[in-house]
Amino acid sequence: MRNFSTPSLILSVTVSGENNRRVTVFSPDEGIFTATLYGGPKSKMRSLVSPMNSGILYYYRDEVKNQTKITDFDVKNYHLSFRENLFKTYAASFVTEILIKTKCAGSSSECWKIVNGFLDGMELCDENESRLGLIRFLWRYLSLSGCRPQTKICCVCGESLHSEKLNSSSISEKYIYSPFENAFICPSCQNPRAGDFLLSKEAVTYLEAVASLSPKEVRKITVSKTGFFEMKEFVYLLIEQVCGTKLKSLETGTGIL
Ligand SMILES: [Zn+2]
Numbered sequence: 001m002r003n004f005s006t007p008s009l010i011l012s013v014t015v016s017g018e019n020n021r022r023v024t025v026f027s028p029d030e031g032i033f034t035a036t037l038y039g040g041p042k043s044k045m046r047s048l049v050s051p052m053n054s055g056i057l058y059y060y061r062d063e064v065k066n067q068t069k070i071t072d073f074d075v076k077n078y079h080l081s082f083r084e085n086l087f088k089t090y091a092a093s094f095v096t097e098i099l100i101k102t103k104c105a106g107s108s109s110e111c112w113k114i115v116n117g118f119l120d121g122m123e124l125c126d127e128n129e130s131r132l133g134l135i136r137f138l139w140r141y142l143s144l145s146g147c148r149p150q151t152k153i154c155c156v157c158g159e160s161l162h163s164e165k166l167n168s169s170s171i172s173e174k175y176i177y178s179p180f181e182n183a184f185i186c187p188s189c190q191n192p193r194a195g196d197f198l199l200s201k202e203a204v205t206y207l208e209a210v211a212s213l214s215p216k217e218v219r220k221i222t223v224s225k226t227g228f229f230e231m232k233e234f235v236y237l238l239i240e241q242v243c244g245t246k247l248k249s250l251e252t253g254t255g256i257l
Pocket of ligand 1: 157158159185186187188
């Protein structure tokens with residue numbers, strides 16, 4: 001048996017046996033693993049080991065029996081505002097489901113950085129800022145999973161999607177997303193067809209900014225309502241494709257997320 005400690009985020013807690021809890025943990029070193037929390041109803045640990053609490057987790061592991069037991073949890077961030085806001089609660093389950101379905105996009109340490117960046121940021125922000133934060137998180141996650149579309153140039157003519165030429169005259173025109181190229185086609189190269197996924201220049205520019213600017217710089221950029229909804233629909237679609245399935249959290253969070 002060996003004792004360990006690691007930075008951890010509690011993803012979920014379910015009842016297991018009479019007094020025990022089965023805990024799903026996310027850590028930068030181990031990715032996602034399950035551990036058992038023993039203890040009666042009055043155990044102090046039970047309130048500490050709650051979903052979305054993060055901190056340093058102490059546990060021991062019996063390699064022979066393949067058992068991991070939580071011994072202590074030094075909580076650094078309780079994310080208390082999540083419990084008072086429906087959007088934040090649902091956004092947290094959405095992130096949890098994505099992490100579990102994609103196994104942290106195969107890179108738990110990088111994943112740890114962007115997940116905690118998003119959750120800790122959401123704790124400090126109001127709901128509207130958190131909604132935009134979720135788009136940025138998903139766009140970064142898509143990059144981590146190697147599936148993020150490029151938003152620099154038109155995949156047909158190679159012209160920058162952000163050049164001034166495309167500005168004033170074509171402001172109402174949309175860019176078409178090409179799933180085959182995983183890129184966009186500019187308004188001069190396209191013949192839109194039914195079923196094409198269209199995004200405004202504003203949306204594509206914002207997504208490019210998330211990809212190329214620092215988080216601090218991107219947070220200063222404002223987005224119109226229309227641009228926001230376009231991006232939301234688009235990134236939700238892509239993230240479901242990465243997960244390879246419809247997401248339960250999106251289904252139950254309809255109207256909230
Ligand atoms: Zn073009």
